[in-house]
Every structure is written in structure tokens, then in C-alpha cells.
Amino acid sequence: MGIERTLADRKGRDFCELPKETITNSSKSKKNRRRHKKAPVPPVQTLFETCKDVFVSAAPAVVPPPQDIQNLQSVLDKIKPEDVGLKPDMPYFHTNGSQRRPRITYLHIYECEKFSIGIFCLPPSGVIPLHNHPGMTVLSKILFGTMHIKSYDWVVDFPPETPTTFKPPENGGSEMRLAKVKVDADFIAPCNPSILYPADGGNMHCFTAVTACAVLDVLGPPYSDPDGRHCTYYHNYPFSNFEVEGFSIPEEERCAYEWLQERDDKLEDLEVVGKMYNGPKIVEG
16 A cells, blocks of 8 residues: 555546655655665574474473474474574584594573573584483474484383383493384485474484584473483493393384483593584574
């Protein structure tokens, strides 16, 4: 609507006799509107705004509605490395010959009590060991590169009398617990964002960089040591490594199950360093 539409609707003599000043002002108005056109919203800002909506009621073990998850997945799917200021030739993605283990870099973008957003940068052969996400809904997007992901869920659908936990006498650590393998495959960017939930979808996973790669992570809610929701790391063992009295699985199905045991070592195979995020800044409002 506006002046331009009004002029277009006028006909005959009345239109011709309009003062020149009126037409000039109309032209200026169009130019001003073009000049003050709003800049596009950065994708990372859209991600932030969507997370605010999706995780508005975030709490441990509370899963957002499916439509909200789909909306967030769609936003994540559109984000490219350049949208967060990343390029594969950055130092984060190169290994240093003096390092025993490839160093992993974490770029912190945003965190509140409801959700967190960050990026893990892995050089080739970089590994984030098997770990859990207590009470969380997590979406991960591989921005570039090839990543091997292996994920598990705890076995909870066996009969109650099935011994899905045990403490082996030859192993001095904590008890073993049975888990089912959900994913064990390479993922090459671009690919769909992955989603895991508090009790299914592969809540425990391990990342191994086949090539240099970057992973954008959204966690809702984030880890919280004061609330007892800290990150726990695990060793994994083939099902056939241990014999449990009164429990067996057909031979052809055993590769789908593994025993997990909490790690109590110092994780000498993991070095994560925090670096400043230099992509488009998030504006809170």
C-alpha cells in the first residue's frame, strides 16, 4: 500500500494534475525505504533465538515437543562453517608433531541455565572419548569434515531378572552396565544434524575425527556439576569379553551390545582447550 499504490489507482485528469512535489516525495520515500532496509539476521542469531523458544521450559529429562525439535534441527541444518567464522585451514584443525594426542579446541558461543551452544574443533585423529549427557536433549551438526560416531543407550527393555549390570572380580573398577549400540558409522558433511535424548537416541557417544572437522553442539539443559549432572566418561568392552551367569545373547546379536564401565582415570587421552569464538556475536534481548 502507501503513496505509490494510491497513485497507481488514480486515473485521468486527477492523476495528471497532481503536484510534481507529491511525485518527488513518493520517489524519495521509496529510496529511503531501500536505503534503510534491515540487514539479514546472522544464522547464529537465529539459532540462539530458536534455542530460547525451544528450551524455554528446559529441565533435566524434559524433552521439548517434537515440532520444536524439528524447527531447531532445521535451523541447525542451514548453518555453514562461514556462518560461525570457521575455515578448515585454521590452526585448530592442524596437529602438532610434539603432541602425543591431537588437541581439541572448544569455542564457547553461549550458555545459560536452559541451554548452551558451542563448537568442537578436531584435527585428524582427534577423539572425544565415550561420554554421557545426563537428562539432556542434544543436537549436533558436523559443519565440515568426516567424523566417526559411535553411540549407545542403556539396555532397559530386557526382563527384570536379566543381569544387565555386574562387577567382574578381575576388574578393580566400577560395575559394568549393558548398553546397546545405536550408531557406529562415518558421517560426512554436509549431513543431517543428529539428535539424542535423555534416555534414547544414543545418549552416550564417542567422536573420532577421520579428517579435520568441526561440530556445532546445542545442549538443553547444559551440564551442571552442582546438580549432579556432570559429564561421565566410559570404557567400552565387547559383550563376549565377560561371561555373566544366567545371561546370554545369541551369537549373531552380540555385536549390538557392549559393556560400559565408568572411567576413574585422569583422561590422559583427552586435551581440550578453550579459545575465543570470533564469529558473529549473539545479541541478547
